Amino acid sequence: MSPAQHIAFVTASTVGLPMVRRLLNAGHQVTAYSRTGQTVHAFIEAGADGAAAAAEAAAAADVVIGHQLDDAGVQRMYLGTAGLLTTARPGQVFVEHGMFDPRLARTCALHAEQQGASFIDVPLSAPPSRAEKRQLIGFAGGSPELTASVRPILMAYCRDVVALGDAGRGLELALVHELLVSVHAVAVAEAAALLSQLRLPPRESKQALMQSRAASTVLDELLLAGLTSTSAVTHGTIQSAAASRARITELVAHLGLRLQVYPAAQQHFTELVRAGAGRMDLSQLTRAYEVSHRMSTDNAPSRFQATATRNSRTSEDPAPLPAPKESFS
Incomplete structure (x- = not known):
């Protein structure tokens, strides 16, 4: 002490x-x-x-x-x-x-x-x-x-x-940290959306994933929270790290690096903020993702959708994540 x-x-x-x-x-x-x-x-x-x-x-x-x-x-x-x-x-x-x-x-x-x-x-x-x-x-x-x-x-x-x-070196590492968290958060949002569409049991899925190579603190914090609609802010908001993400983009350009994954994640955050979802909790990226990236229902069912349709489910199985009704505008 x-x-x-x-x-x-x-x-x-x-x-x-x-x-x-x-x-x-x-x-x-x-x-x-x-x-x-x-x-x-x-x-x-x-x-x-x-x-x-x-x-x-x-x-x-x-x-x-x-x-x-x-x-x-x-x-x-x-x-x-x-x-x-x-x-x-x-x-x-x-x-x-x-x-x-x-x-x-x-x-x-x-x-x-x-x-x-x-x-x-x-x-x-x-x-x-x-x-x-x-x-x-x-x-x-x-x-x-x-x-x-x-x-x-x-x-x-x-x-x-x-x-x-x-x-300044601590702040530079913090930017690397923010890059990783941003990419992981979007990846977890996509994983949660996929879990929902496949009607996989959320808690059991998380239990298995957290004992696998896919385990991470971000997955642990956001996966189940992302499958539950909430207005509470417990992990920071979607827009809260906007200044840091902009600084990462500036730093990457200054260093002449050509990143592939982070720019896509950054663009996703930018689109959500513009759509009015910036004040949502970071865990709600899954729901915001469905609003921003929902596939057209006019298309033929995907291989995953077809498989899910063929496999009948019992009433005890968790229901798929419903599309949010609230507007971000």
Whole structure:
């Protein structure tokens, strides 16, 4: 366990609440700031001290942990007129968990170095809500020494924190991670649609697949959820990683890579957002897929459809996934 330290937590929303709770449970003193008063109140109720400004929260802290929503939020929090890096103290360490441009992370690290402080980008492998059960992996854009200095603190809510090199490297790996998740999510959506049309039993199918070479965290999380209509958002929305996916496309073009699978997945997400499905949970890609890619019923039945028709089913078999009636417009 890390020795108790004074930690500032600065954010733009309530996403950091599970992490603050874990830091408090580990014995750290936490001073929290959010741009919304309601969020600050939630931090105080959890046991943290509240601050009226980010600079106030960071003033006496040894380590400042942030979770900003985008590039603009990072720019404002750290590099703006009253940005935290403009008043950083020698030896102070700034950890940012948000997803933003790796080039901006390098700029922040340079500004911190000029103040005798340190900045490290540590995007997370899953939504901060997973902090309660320590299901997060931190991708650390910082030297092994810098990562080692903050690792004991971050392990309060992370299962592991991996040092990847200089500033921005954590964010670059996070883009690779997002590429894999996006492709896997679309693949799981297609698999779920196929399971439904074949009238295979969902739970038994998942049980078998999760013990096979096809097993993955994305399959585990999304397959059954994708076969059940829900308006709850538990895995992030279809559009929530749009900025990261656009950044991946930009990075791939810059490197001159000619990818085949990811552009198709990206196009699928783009079409769904345009169709008004962007606010649906990621698990609902299966239903959105049926709306966006439904085959014409005028065509002759496919080989799979014909087989399913010939094989009679009992009333105990699960019904195929119905076509959604709701409009995305």
